Amino acid sequence: MDQVDSSQQMGKVENNLKEAKDIGKNNKPKRRLMTERLMKLYLTIFKRTVTSATTRTPFCKHQIASCFMHSLEGFLKDFFIGAFVKGGITLLLGLLKPKKGLFGAFKNIFSSDTAMFALFTGTFLATYRLTLCKLRALRGKEDKYNSMIAGFLASLTLAFDNSKSRRITVAIYSFARSLESVIKVLDHNEIIRERKLWPVFLLNILHIYIAVTWYFDIDGFPPGLNKPIEKITGAKENDYIIIERVCRVMYSSEKR
Secondary structure, rough: OOHHHHHHHHHHHHHHHHHHHHHHHOOHHHHHHHHHHHHHHHHHHHHHHHHHHHOOOOOOOOOOOOHHHHHHHHHHHHHHHHHHHHHHHHHHHHOOOOOHHHHHHHHHHOOHHHHHHHHHHHHHHHHHHHHHHHHHHHHHOHHHHHHHHHHHHHHHHHHHHHHHHHHHHHHHHHHHHHHHHHHHHHHHHOOOOOOOOOHHHHHHHHHHHHHHHHHHOOOOOOOOHHHHHHHHHHHHHHHHHHHHHHHHHHHHHOOO
């Protein structure tokens, strides 16, 4: 019944739009053309919403009847949260170090860096939600593989963030979470059994990743994390000479 009603509403809207076109076919002002374009955009969004609602699976857990609108809601929510958090931190740091004055601190809130970070957070959640719903529809079931695939594809949106150090920080966190998810999925399918020492093993893998990043790409390494690594590794002066003159030189030459 809902599909029939939605199709009837779509037919009425399209008929009204055709009648409006016929009335002013010979002499159309610019405002009317703009109105028709907006109506076309509205119809496109409406069609996608109705289509997403009809393909909703019983495995979907969201309250909204449309998977597309569910992902759009996630984008708007995380976009504003990301902008608020990034802008708040930028404002706080600007007030603590008032070199550019109060106006400069407020101006930095609306910078491109804040916008790109908010775009990343919003697109990440929207991609994850929409991919997860589509995987449920394609595979006809709900399991942990859907979440893993959706999370992997959503992580590609990290490219929207233009801060290299922040990308590496998020990548380190995502890498740790992905290792944990792989272990849990393998344990759930009884391929391996989760042991108490698994966290230690995963932590060692993560430390290797962090150490390699620190050795070869220090420019992109998150600031402030180098000091605890220096204490853990016990690096001495000769180690720094090798890192500066051998490891990082080789990495820089390969990038060129």
